[in-house]
Amino acid sequence: MIPEYGSKKFQCPHCNTVATQEWFTANNASNTATNILNHLYLNYRPNIDDYSQQKIVRFLKEIDNNFKRNFHQFVPNGFSVATCSSCDEFTLWVNKEIVFPKKTTLPPPNPDLNDEIKDLYLEASSILIDSPKSSTALLRLALQKLLEQVGKSGKNINNDIKTLVSEGMSPKIQQALDLLRVIGNNAVHPGQINLDDNTEIAQKLFGILNFIAEELITKPKELEELYADLIPNDTQVHIKQRDGT
Ligand SMILES: [Zn+2]
Incomplete structure (x- = not known):
């Protein structure tokens, strides 16, 4: 609210x-x-x-x-x-x-994001009220850095999403990525979505960036840690043999 x-x-x-x-x-x-x-x-x-x-x-x-x-x-x-x-x-x-006061009540950035991305997120939130458009453009940049963090190029968001989809990424995460991509593009090259007076849309994108970070970084990391902790080493070896990996 x-x-x-x-x-x-x-x-x-x-x-x-x-x-x-x-x-x-x-x-x-x-x-x-x-x-x-x-x-x-x-x-x-x-x-x-x-x-x-x-x-x-x-x-x-x-x-x-x-x-x-x-x-x-x-x-x-x-x-x-x-x-x-x-x-x-x-x-x-x-x-x-x-x-x-010139500040909003946005959630903090996902702690698993690289520091550089957290900084972009915070900078974007500090200008949200004055300029939703600039704020959205910074979030788009944060998304590029996030894609880099998960091992993609970060140069072409569209191609990175395509690669992730071909690797079996869930459609929900794909939608979140495309939301940020399409709206972010409108901030950089003004198009059909007018962001000038629309703090609400811009504000929602912060939650979407955190959602993407949660799905692409935090959850896989937690799963890996749990796996390493709970599955005995010889069982891990058997599983690898089974799958030929
Ligand atoms: Zn109060």
Whole structure:
């Protein structure tokens, strides 16, 4: 749940909790102020005589109109603040875009990726909000490096995927690779998929890169380790003899 303008609930970039957000904008500022005043007078009014009541009602109405007219001078249009109910920290919004804090709540890169790829992943995540397109282009580069890490050329993603498919790679992983390839290509050579304002698509690609790393690097590694640990050496030899490898 990435922060979205006007959303009552999102994952707070400060505390990472999915929490209720209290919005303050030019439009609701005057209402909030009027509500506070009305509430104050509600407690005060039982103690005063009927004659003054009328005056107070008129006074409150006038103040409400005044607030509605004048609040825009103090709270510019397009400016909003959302306060997190969980940590009390705020996010600042200008023209419906989050401008503070400039970070997202993405999962960390798969720990089995080479450091160079982890760095690319983190760099891509740091610019996601400012430029989903640049972020996606960096992820595409990360994918090329990942293909290198698993022993492919890394030079032509399409050919590398083709090789992996011919080696028996599962169709699900192939889809993930092609998703990243096709959308990544759109970031480098603009095409049908417009990434300019689409943080959501770009954000999903981080999860896809981690999924690919999990399937192509982490799982095979874990299986190998388990095999080496649990299958006795002479049995391993028998298995090799059986398969002629
Ligand atoms: Zn928070």
